Amino acid sequence: QLQLVESGGGLVQPGESLKLSCTASSFVIDHYAIGWFRQVPGKGREGVGCISRNWMYTDYPDSVKGRFTISRDNIKDVVYLQMNSLKPEDTGVYYCAGDGDQFAGDCMVEPDKGHYESWGRGTQVTVAS
Numbered sequence: 211q212l213q214l215v216e217s218g219g220g221l222v223q224p225g226e227s228l229k230l231s232c233t234a235s236s237f238v239i240d241h242y243a244i245g246w247f248r249q250v251p252g253k254g255r256e257g258v259g260c261i262s263r264n265w266m267y268t269d270y271p272d273s274v275k276g277r278f279t280i281s282r283d284n285i286k287d288v289v290y291l292q293m294n295s296l297k298p299e300d301t302g303v304y305y306c307a308g309d310g311d312q313f314a315g316d317c318m319v320e321p322d323k324g325h326y327e328s329w330g331r332g333t334q335v336t337v338a339s
Contacts, residue, residue: 212238212308212328219304219333227294230333232306234287242308243317244289245326246280248335250302258304260317260324261289269319274300296337303332 213235222228232244245260259270261280268280277296282289289306307326309318318324 212236212242212310214244214306214308214328214330216304216306216330216333219335221336221338222296223339224297224337226296226337227292228296228335230291230293230304230306230335232289232291232330234308236287239282239287239289239308240284242310242328243312243324244280244282245307245309245317245319245321245324246278246289246291247305247307247321248300248302249305249332255305255321256302257319257321259291260309260319262312262315262317264314267315267317269317271319293335296335298337301335301337304335305332306330 218230249255259280279292307329309324311325
């Protein structure tokens with residue numbers, strides 16, 4: 211069973227960068243598309259990017275397109291979220307999750323359109339001056 215742990219969050223100033231990691235505790239991460247999501251108190255969970263099982267497809271919402279990049283290392287069982295040009299509105303708890311129901315070259319950036327499971331506990335990202 212897939213178990214995921216997020217890390218790499220912290221406090222940064224606007225315009226700075228952070229790189230989050232989503233590490234699998236098993237050796238089956240390559241069976242799953244991986245999505246990254248964020249949540250702030252009082253709001254629903256928002257997708258910020260996803261990557262397909264075969265590494266070849268990624269998708270991002272307009273709010274982060276051009277600033278966030280997802281990559282994966284199936285040998286190390288890690289998926290990364292590189293976040294550049296961070297803004298205060300990027301503040302939130304960031305989660306990763308796995309979706310084993312998509313075709314190898316597909317992923318769903320909206321959490322309710324995928325079949326995400328094995329949510330991690332999240333890592334806090336705070337962007338403030």
